[in-house]
Amino acid sequence: MKLILLAFGLLVSHFAIAQTIVPFDTSHWTFTGKIEPDTFKGKTGIKLSEGALYLNDSTFVNGIIEFDMTLTKSRYFPGVGFRLQNPENFEFVYLRPHQLGNPDAIQYIPIFNLQDSWQLYYGDGYSTAITYPLDEWVHIKLLVRETQAEVYVDDMSKPGLVIHRLKRTPKPGRIRLDNGAPVVTRFANFQYAKTDNPPFQGTFKPEAAPQKGTIRSWQVSNTFDEKLLDSNYSIPQDLARQLTWQTVRTENSGVINLSQISKLREGHNTIFTKLVIVSDKPQVKKLQFGFSDRVKVYVNGTLVYGGQDVFTSRDYRFLGTIGYFDEVYLDLKKGQNEVWMAVSETFGGWGIQGKLVDQNGLTITP
Structure with missing residues (x-):
């Protein structure tokens, strides 16, 4: 009976987090690049290339971000930014569909002063091998709490990437959907929730101690x-x-x-x-x-x-x-x-x- 009650409690807790559904219109987003309405395989959303969408709400710190997107085999790096202070400073998770199954098929990097940092942050906690279908709708879910995050890609039963330590100081900011390449990516069904207790499922590792002799x-x-x-x-x-x-x-x-x-x-x-x-x-x-x-x-x-x-x-x-x-x-x-x-x-x-x-x-x- 205790196990049943516990499972029920977790289920109630999970569904108690109310999501805000956000349509892709100018009252909710600021657009750059090439964007147009689109319906693809039964879902209505947008097509985006060479640009980004900035959610007008600038108060997201902790919580859940969810959306559907389509990806092709092209070499490009579409993704989602969050806690955006301005277009040059934010946390960024992006997909590399041309690297499906390879150790860097998905990556997390902090953006400081518009500078990428994947040469500094790679491996466990920053990038990993995942697979997902191409030219189909793929569901993305991002859970964020203080200096930790999880990313679910297509499979909602387990995180595709566990981010042990986000590098930027947690501050309220905007959410950004990004596709800077001249390749179409579709987005649909965007929703988000603000909560300090997103339902994490992954295992987070403490930061490793400095190696002997490290210059600090x-x-x-x-x-x-x-x-x-x-x-x-x-x-x-x-x-x-x-x-x-x-x-x-x-x-x-x-x-x-x-x-x-x-x-x-x-x-x-x-x-x-x-x-x-x-x-x-x-x-x-x-x-x-x-x-x-x-x-x-x-x-x-x-x-x-x-x-x-x-x-x-x-x-x-x-x-x-x-x-x-x-x-x-x-x-x-x-x-x-x-x-x-x-x-x-x-x-x-x-x-x-x-x-x-x-x-x-x-x-x-x-």
């Missing part, structure tokens, strides 16, 4: 043009004098998403990150690091390393995702040393991470 904070400069470093093997002094600095804490992974700090734009595609390392004697230490997209490493003003991880720069399958894949051996003098890393970005994620596993005899400050 850096000094970060303002932006400048990467070209200023082209013809020098040392840091140009006229550039160094123009830099301003702030101390920035990393995520537990060691990553700093530099787009949180500065906006990528023409002539402003590079940032310096800096560490001050005090050594008790002359010695060599290994610095392991990851970056996106390009890096130059300077020790005490002299260039000692350069690397490139731009998307497809190594072969057509190379994604340019960040990780502790590179290392440099720091020739440290006794006393104070400065390690500067110039990080330049094209697209896909602007970030840096580093760790010094052996810190014996060192004092490290950002």
